[in-house]
Amino acid sequence: MIPYIACVLLFLIGLYVVISKRNLIKIVIGFSLIEYAVNLFFALVGFKKGALAPIITSGEQVRMGVARNFVDPIPQALVLTAIVIGLSTTALMLSLALRLYEKYKTFDISEIRRLKG
Amino acid sequence: MEGRLLPLFVAVPLAGAFLVPLLAKLWTRFSDLIANVVLALLLGITVHHWLMLSSTGMPMHYWVGGWRLIGIAMWFDALTALILLITNIVGFCAALYSVRYLDRYSSGRWKFYTLLLLLCAGLNGLAISGDLFNMFVFIEISAIASYALVAFGTEEEEVEAAFKYMVLGEVGGAVLLFGIALLYARASTLNLAHLSQVLIGMGRTPFYWFVIATLLIGFAIKMGMEPFHAWLADAHFSAPAPISAMLSGVFIKVTGVYAMCRIMFCVFGVARAETPAFFNLLIAFGAVSMVLGGLLAYSQSDYKRLLAYSSISQIGYILVALGIGNFWGIAGAMFHILAHALSKGTLFLTSGSVERATGTRNLDKLKSLERTMPLTSWSHILASFSMAGVPPFAGFFSKLLIIIGAISARMYWLAFLAALFSAVTFGYLTKVVKQAFFARKDVEPTKAKESPALMGVAMLVLVVLIILAGLGFKGILDYLVGPAAKVLLNGLEYARLVLGGY
Numbered sequence: 001m002i003p004y005i006a007c008v009l010l011f012l013i014g015l016y017v018v019i020s021k022r023n024l025i026k027i028v029i030g031f032s033l034i035e036y037a038v039n040l041f042f043a044l045v046g047f048k049k050g051a052l053a054p055i056i057t058s059g060e061q062v063r064m065g066v067a068r069n070f071v072d073p074i075p076q077a078l079v080l081t082a083i084v085i086g087l088s089t090t091a092l093m094l095s096l097a098l099r100l101y102e103k104y105k106t107f108d109i110s111e112i113r114r115l116k117g
Numbered sequence: 118m119e120g121r122l123l124p125l126f127v128a129v130p131l132a133g134a135f136l137v138p139l140l141a142k143l144w145t146r147f148s149d150l151i152a153n154v155v156l157a158l159l160l161g162i163t164v165h166h167w168l169m170l171s172s173t174g175m176p177m178h179y180w181v182g183g184w185r186l187i188g189i190a191m192w193f194d195a196l197t198a199l200i201l202l203i204t205n206i207v208g209f210c211a212a213l214y215s216v217r218y219l220d221r222y223s224s225g226r227w228k229f230y231t232l233l234l235l236l237c238a239g240l241n242g243l244a245i246s247g248d249l250f251n252m253f254v255f256i257e258i259s260a261i262a263s264y265a266l267v268a269f270g271t272e273e274e275e276v277e278a279a280f281k282y283m284v285l286g287e288v289g290g291a292v293l294l295f296g297i298a299l300l301y302a303r304a305s306t307l308n309l310a311h312l313s314q315v316l317i318g319m320g321r322t323p324f325y326w327f328v329i330a331t332l333l334i335g336f337a338i339k340m341g342m343e344p345f346h347a348w349l350a351d352a353h354f355s356a357p358a359p360i361s362a363m364l365s366g367v368f369i370k371v372t373g374v375y376a377m378c379r380i381m382f383c384v385f386g387v388a389r390a391e392t393p394a395f396f397n398l399l400i401a402f403g404a405v406s407m408v409l410g411g412l413l414a415y416s417q418s419d420y421k422r423l424l425a426y427s428s429i430s431q432i433g434y435i436l437v438a439l440g441i442g443n444f445w446g447i448a449g450a451m452f453h454i455l456a457h458a459l460s461k462g463t464l465f466l467t468s469g470s471v472e473r474a475t476g477t478r479n480l481d482k483l484k485s486l487e488r489t490m491p492l493t494s495w496s497h498i499l500a501s502f503s504m505a506g507v508p509p510f511a512g513f514f515s516k517l518l519i520i521i522g523a524i525s526a527r528m529y530w531l532a533f534l535a536a537l538f539s540a541v542t543f544g545y546l547t548k549v550v551k552q553a554f555f556a557r558k559d560v561e562p563t564k565a566k567e568s569p570a571l572m573g574v575a576m577l578v579l580v581v582l583i584i585l586a587g588l589g590f591k592g593i594l595d596y597l598v599g600p601a602a603k604v605l606l607n608g609l610e611y612a613r614l615v616l617g618g619y
Contacts, residue, residue, distance in 0.1 A: 011295070018284060027284060034291045042298040075301065078250050082294060085257045089287050093262060096280045103273045115275045 120177025289338030340373020358469020403436030446522030
C-alpha cells in the first residue's frame with residue numbers, strides 16, 4: 001500500500017509545483033513529477049512480489065506452470081510508451097520556455113502577460 | 118464485417134506527414150500538394166466507409182496483426198463515421214485554405230503541413246481506435262501537434278498561449294493516464310469491448326465512480342469545459358486561422374466530447390434511467406459553460422477571441438444535450454457537433470481572411486467590409502445564421518432537436534435556456550456583422566482586398582455544406598446523426614457487436 005500512497009503524494013507534489021511556482025522551468029519540473037508519478041503507478045499495477053521477469057525461455061517452463069509466476073508485462077510496455085510521450089512533451093515544453101525567455105528575457109510567469117482576458 | 122482498409126485512416130496521414138519534409142526539400146510547393154492530396158484522399162476513404170456502413174448497416178472491425186483481444190482493435194460504426202467525416206472535411210478545408218494563408222509566415226510551410234497531418238493522424242486514429250491505451254496515445258499525438266501549431270507564429274503571444282495550453286493540456290493527459298492505469302489494475306484488459314463486459318460484472322461500486330470522475334476531469338480539460346476553459350480562449354485566439362478552425366471545430370470535440378462519450382456510454386454503460394447522477398452533472402457543467410461562454414463572448418472586441426468564447430458556449434450546448442440523455446437529446450448533440458464544426462470552421466476561416474486583408478482583428482477598427490470583401494462577408498453571415506439557429510441552416514435543426522429533447526424529458530427550464538442562449542449567440546454574432554461588415558453609409562470602408570481564390574473556395578465549400586446539411590437534414594438525421602445517437606443510447610450493445618462471434 002505504501003508505494004501507492006507515495007505515488008499519489010508525488011502526483012500531488014507535482015501538481016502543487018505546477019500551480020504555485022512562477023518559474024517556467026520549475027513548472028516543467030513539476031509536470032515531469034506528475035508524469036513520473038503516473039508512470040510509477042502504472043508500473044506498480046503489474047508488479048507481483050517475488051515473481052520472475054516475463055520472458056519465456058522454453059516450452060518446458062510453460063508446461064511446468066512457471067508462466068503463472070510472471071510479472072504482468074503489459075503495464076511495462078505501456079509505461080515505455082508513456083515515457084516516450086513524456087519525453088517529447090517535456091522537450092517541446094522546454095523549447096517553448098526557451099522561446100519565451102528569448103522574447104521576454106525572463107522565466108517569471110507573472111511578467112509574461114501579453115494575453116489578457 | 119471485416120474492414121481491411123481501416124488501418125489506412127492512420128497510415129495515410131502519417132505517411133503524408135513523413136513525406137512532406139522529405140519532398141519539400143526538392144520543391145517547397147510539394148508540401149502544399151501532398152497535404153491537400155492526402156487529406157482529400159482521407160476524406161474519400163471516409164465517405165467510402167460511410168457509404169458501405171449505411172448500405173450494409175454492419176459496423177466494421179479490424180484486429181491489428183490478428184491478435185484479437187490482446188492486440189489493438191479498430192472499430193468503425195456510425196459514431197466513428199460522423200466523427201471522421203467532420204474531422205476530414207474541416208481538415209481538408211483547413212489545408213486548402215492554408216495554401217495561400219501561410220504566405221504571411223516566415224517559418225517553412227512544410228513544418229506547418231507536417232504538424233497538420235500529424236494532428237489529423239491523431240484525430241483519425243482516436244476515432245477508429247477500440248483500445249483504451251491506444252486512444253490515449255492518439256490523444257497525445259494530436260495534442261502535441263496542436264501545441265506546436267498554436268505556437269507556429271513564434272511571436273510573444275503565440276508562444277505564451279501555447280505554453281499555458283500545453284501545461285494544462287498535459288496535466289489533463291496525465292490524469293487520463295492515471296484513470297487508465299486504475300481501470301487496468303482492476304480489469305486487466307484494455308480492449309474497450311472486453312473492458313465493458315468486465316465492468317458489468319463488477320457492478321457500480323465506489324471504484325466505478327472514482328474512475329469515471331478521474332477520466333471526466335481529463336476530458337473536461339481537453340474539451341475546455343467551464344472551470345477548465347482558460348487555455349481555450351488564448352490558444353484559439355493565437356493560433357493561425359486554419360488551426361483555430363481545426364481546434365475549435367474538431368479538436369475539442371474529438372479528443373474531448375467523442376472520447377468521453379465512447380468511454381462513458383460504450384464502456385461504463387451509463388444511461389439516463391440507471392445513472393442519473395452522471396447526466397445531471399453533464400447538464401450542470403454544460404449549462405454553466407453555455408451561459409458563461411455566451412456572456413463572455415458578448416464583451417469581446419477581438420474577432421477571434423469572441424469566436425473562441427462562443428466555442429465554450431457551444432460545447433456547453435453539446436454537454437447539455439448529452440445530459441438530457443434521451444434519443445432527441447443525444448441526436449441533437451451529435452447534430453450540433455456536425456453543425457458547429459462546419460459553421461465555426463467557416464467563421465474562423467473568415468476571421469483569418471479579414472485579418473490577412475486588413476491587418477487587424479479589432480472589431481472597432483473594421484468598417485463596411487461587405488463592399489470590399491463580399492465573399493468573406495457573406496460566408497461569415499451565412500455561418501453566423503447557422504450558429505445562431507436561423508432556419509433552414511444546419512444549426513437550426515441541431516438546436517431544434519436539443520429543445521425537443523429537453524421538452525420530451527420534461528426539462529422545460531433547459532429548453533428555455535437553450536432557446537434564450539440561441540438568441541444570445543445571434544446577438545454577439547450580429548455585433549460582428551454590424552460592426553465589421555455593414556456600417557453607416559457615410560463611413561469609409563476599411564481598405565481591403567478580397568482574399569485569393571483558394572481561400573475563398575475553402576470557405577465556400579464549408580458554407581455550401583452548412584446549407585446542404587440544413588436542407589437535407591432528414592437524410593443527415595437518418596443516415597448519419599440518428600445511427601450515431603443510437604450507438605450511444607445502446608452503449609452496451611457495443612461489446613456484443615465487437616465480441617460477437619469470436
